[in-house]
Amino acid sequence: MSEPVARSAETFAEAEDALLSRWPETRLEPSLDRIRAFTELLGDPQRAYRSIHLTGTNGKTSTSRMIDTLLRALDLRTGRFTSPHVERMSERISIDGEPLDDEAFVRAFNDIAPYTHLVDDQEAHPLSFFEAIVGMAYAAFADAPVDVAVVEVGMGGSWDATNVIDADVAVVTPIAVDHTAYLGTTPAAIAQEKAGIIKPGAIAVVAQQPAEAMAVLTARAAEVGATLAREGLEFGVVDRQPAVGGQLVTLQGLRGRYDDLFLPLYGAHQAQNAVVALAAVEAFLSTDQPLSDEVVRAAFAEVTSPGRLEVIRRSPTIVLDAAHNPAGAEATAAALEDSFQFSPLIGVIGVMADKDHEGLLAAFEPLLEHVVVTQNSTARALPAEDLAAVAREVFGADRVSVVPRLADAIDEAAGRAESGSGDSLSSGAVLVTGSVVTVGEARTLLGGRK
Structure with a gap:
């Protein structure tokens, strides 16, 4: 040959x-x-x-x-x-x-x-x-x-x-x-x-x-x-x-x-x-x-795991988590309750079209005061409007915003987290989740690579 x-x-x-x-x-x-x-x-x-x-x-x-x-x-x-x-x-x-x-x-x-x-x-x-x-x-x-x-x-x-x-x-x-x-x-x-x-x-x-x-x-x-x-x-x-x-x-x-x-x-x-x-x-x-x-x-x-309940920014706190199915979302939700006292916690969620997004949303619903629905840049992403239709069923229309561009979605969520912070014992935070791609793009936007 x-x-x-x-x-x-x-x-x-x-x-x-x-x-x-x-x-x-x-x-x-x-x-x-x-x-x-x-x-x-x-x-x-x-x-x-x-x-x-x-x-x-x-x-x-x-x-x-x-x-x-x-x-x-x-x-x-x-x-x-x-x-x-x-x-x-x-x-x-x-x-x-x-x-x-x-x-x-x-x-x-x-x-x-x-x-x-x-x-x-x-x-x-x-x-x-x-x-x-x-x-x-x-x-x-x-x-x-x-x-x-x-x-x-x-x-x-x-x-x-x-x-x-x-x-x-x-x-x-x-x-x-x-x-x-x-x-x-x-x-x-x-x-x-x-x-x-x-x-x-x-x-x-x-x-x-x-x-x-x-x-x-x-x-x-x-x-x-x-x-x-x-x-x-x-x-x-x-x-x-x-x-x-x-x-x-x-x-x-x-x-x-x-x-x-x-x-x-x-x-x-x-x-x-x-x-x-x-x-x-x-x-x-x-x-x-x-x-x-x-x-x-x-x-x-010295163990690290980027994008897995990773605190990427403070004031307000922004947490990244790559949960992309209901079982992963349930584990993340339990960990958030176990380890943090965020009030309010605002979600930024963008998912892939082939995932059980309703199950994922349901797992996060008890924790999130409000969800900003978005999408990542890949062709596989579920359009934000399609995800929003499901999110309104799970959260109620008044707890859902639609911001298709991820950077703008994070900005809106951060504003809501800051304005919603109440007593001195707790502070507002943002959880970006729904897909490894969504989290990766957010990590890049927030200067996370180490």
Whole structure:
């Protein structure tokens, strides 16, 4: 075979444009044929390191970031693949906890670009954007090289492009109903798809699940001879207390108990993510000894998760949260009640058209005094007027404003939060939510990138 030829990208924008010109993430053809052909041409880089693979409906990115931080605290070199990105595509591929800089991103793209066209020519469908960037991440991790890759699925599990990896540890975060057009309409059907990341001989670390989902995951583990570690049985959250800037958690891991750890993230769901991450790392290390208390304490204290109950601005306080389905919204709502005393709390909500926006609005309704309905800039966004029609049914017409442009929506909400602040014990705040894209655009507007 002659050496493939393709035009190299010279800038981040050129690499990004070339990737985005491929099939979008939302256009799916369930098959691993293309990604297998692609990684084979690349020399199967995903076999060059050990890995931890994560699936689930909510909590994957936060849990991935916690696992990454713990592994680095143990002096392991990490690669992390997460999706979608909040502000910038390069966030998806991190090495040693840092997203690829522009130069490294362009280099990683140019390394794989020639082979994308070979796959396009050989297969019935061209490589998608997601398949291309998964191959790019796996190759970049091998090139680094990393000791361990922490890999979050894009959607589902069995036929997700990331699933050409055979992970030592498979992590399943809480399963709820989402992406119904592709994954099914019940927790059991969705669990069937997500169970596909549990490989023969692996350890499956499973968060608490609906009973029907857990039955599917248990059956899969038995079928392939995987060891099962379950939240609430083999490990779990012992205690959690809200604290300034986050919470104090006591966690029972697989190997030991870790008392009064400070976690600078809000909500019971983040405590759950933390103990799942802890158990995943303990499982990965294959030792009977607990981790060093000092290492765990130091790692959790520095965890960040942009766009997940992130306080991005003060006066008035503006909180960003990427909840985009009812289960995520319920966890966020509970965390807001648990950790903050905002009065009034004004919502800025922009959603994708294919999501259960009525369920999401209903979860936030008890907390929000008023909602400013908006939309993000993508073609998949539900028009603000369409969302407003549903919002008026949930909130009542007098509690809903429609401001299609996101920057203006945030301004209106901030004005309402400031003018509505009453006694000195509480202050008004703004919650921007409904979609990772909405939150990412708001974060950029508010100067959030760090």
